Amino acid sequence: MFDALTGRLDGIFRKLRSRGKLHPKQIDAALEEMRTALLEADVALEVVEDFLGRVRTRALSEEVMRSLTPAQQVVKVVRDELQATLGGTQVPFQLPSARPAVVMMAGVQGSGKTTACAKLAVHLRSKGRRPLLVAADLWRPAAVEQLRTLGAEIGVEVVSEGRDAVKVVKHALKHASREGHDVVIIDTAGRLHVDEEMMREARRVRDAAKPHHVLMACDAMTGQDAVVQARAFMREVDTTGFILTKLDGDARGGAALSITAVTGRPVFFVGTGERPQDLEPFYPDRMASRILGMGDVLTLIDKAQEVVDAERAAESAGVTAGAWSKRSRRSASAGYAARQRWTASPTPAAATSSSSTASWRRV
Ligand SMILES: Nc1nc2c(ncn2[C@@H]2O[C@H](COP(=O)(O)OP(=O)(O)OP(=O)(O)O)[C@@H](O)[C@H]2O)c(=O)[nH]1
Ligand SMILES: [Mg+2]
Structure with missing residues (x-):
């Protein structure tokens, strides 16, 4: 890329x-x-x-x-x-201590929202959280099933009870409180920023969920249009930050270099592949060095450490997601270095939500 x-x-x-x-x-x-x-x-x-x-x-x-x-x-x-x-200094992705913390995923069709929800769940679990995934995309027939399949693969519970997205969210929040999930990740339907009805629904979901983060999944390959989309989502649902997806593809750089500059919101994570563990924090300094061909050794070191942390967290939580952790381990090894992926990291948490008094922690 x-x-x-x-x-x-x-x-x-x-x-x-x-x-x-x-x-x-x-x-x-x-x-x-x-x-x-x-x-x-x-x-x-x-x-x-x-x-x-x-x-x-x-x-x-x-x-x-x-x-x-x-x-x-x-x-x-x-x-x-x-x-x-690219955003200047790296600011960590933070969640409040509120139980549950709520993250809503938004973005245009096919930008990688559903995949990003699963990736975020894996990431947060590796940090010791207990995520619940919520399938609130009731527009695309196979969307709920897609998230359920991903949930089963990574060993994270998925709920989707109700006939419209708002009901699904309300039920999920109650379920999370009852079952002790400390973070709820809501997958929403893909929508064109010019589609009024869909945007209205996104606002209704946001109002019902009162999310601490509204993340926009933004396809790194989008280019100029990413700016128009990002601005529209900022206006409509007050995006707190971005997940830049598909950076493993042949992204030319447009979206990555533009979205933070035009919205003032950080890129928290980048998606570097289709698998649930292909998520990395975003570091503006490393990305800049990388674009200038100066390499990115630190990323590889961080990734190896993350795998160790994830395994420890999984062990202490009694998670036996064997397939997942085995794959993670493999991805940290030699083949990984060869691919020289991106790393990145978070930025400020401009919360849209309720818990202004709650303390926020890096996750
Ligand atoms: N290579 C690569 N593919 C990705 C990445 N993230 C998502 N994808 C792929 O992109 C396609 C769309 O991803 P989804 O997660 O279904 O996108 P979505 O935004 O939920 O799509 P809709 O719900 O239809 O709007 C899938 O084939 C994913 O496997 C990534 O970081 N890298
Ligand atoms: Mg989806």
């Missing part, structure tokens, strides 16, 4: 490095090439303009121009500003 963008940026930097002293004209020429590369990667125009403006101001500063290695300094400026565009 992002190969084309990484290649283009590398070429631009190489050209800059081939010169000793830099002239402002050369910086402007490099910025112009960067502009083309970013637009070709489908990054939103407003994001590109803003990013290049910041890079230009810093790159033309005396500090950079008079440096003994101006080209290196420019690369550093680009790296820093790329990180800022």
Whole structure:
């Protein structure tokens, strides 16, 4: 993923490095090439303009121009500003101590919501939580069954009682309290942001669930349209953050580089495959280094540790999801390093909900 963008940026930097002293004209020429590369990667125009403006101001500063290695300094400026565009610092995904904490998943059709619900359940369980999955997509005939199948695979209970999404949610919240689930993850129907009726339903589900997080599953391959969709969901359901899905595909970079910059909401996680364990936190700094072809060793170290943590949590919870943990272990091994996946991490928890007084914990 992002190969084309990484290649283009590398070429631009190489050209800059081939010169000793830099002239402002050369910086402007490099910025112009960067502009083309970013637009070709489908990054939103407003994001590109803003990013290049910041890079230009810093790159033309005396500090950079008079440096003994101006080209290196420019690369550093680009790296820093790329990180800022991606959200700046990593902020953990947090849930309140409220029982149960509620997470609602929203997004357009096929963006990876249902899969992301299962992935989040696996992730939260590895952190010692006891999740309940709620199938509240009653529009697509096979949607409930899809979540039930995933739930069975990962060993997490799935409920879907009621004839409309609001009833399903209300029942699920009662069930969670009764059965001691401390986090409820609600899968909702995919909807086009322009579909008024569907958006109304999303709002009704949100109002009934009073979620602490409304996560939007956003397909990394979407490009420019991701910005329009993200803005619409922000407006309608007050998204608290994103799960950027399908980063293992041939994403050009557009959605990843644009959504936080235009919404101010963080990407909490990235989806890196179809399996329930293919979820990683999002780190803006690592993503920036990765886009610039600087590698991502830390991600691999983190992933290995996560597998150890998950196994420990599963053991202490008496979970015998043998198939799952075996696969997790395998994915942490050599083949994993070869694939060099993304890691990322969370950002601030702009809760939409009720528990302003409850304490929030990283999960
Ligand atoms: N490669 C890859 N595929 C993914 C990822 N996340 C989801 N998918 C696949 O994308 C397809 C759609 O995923 P779903 O989770 O069903 O998407 P959805 O948003 O729930 O779809 P609707 O409910 O129909 O709106 C499935 O084939 C998933 O296996 C990912 O991170 N990587
Ligand atoms: Mg679905």
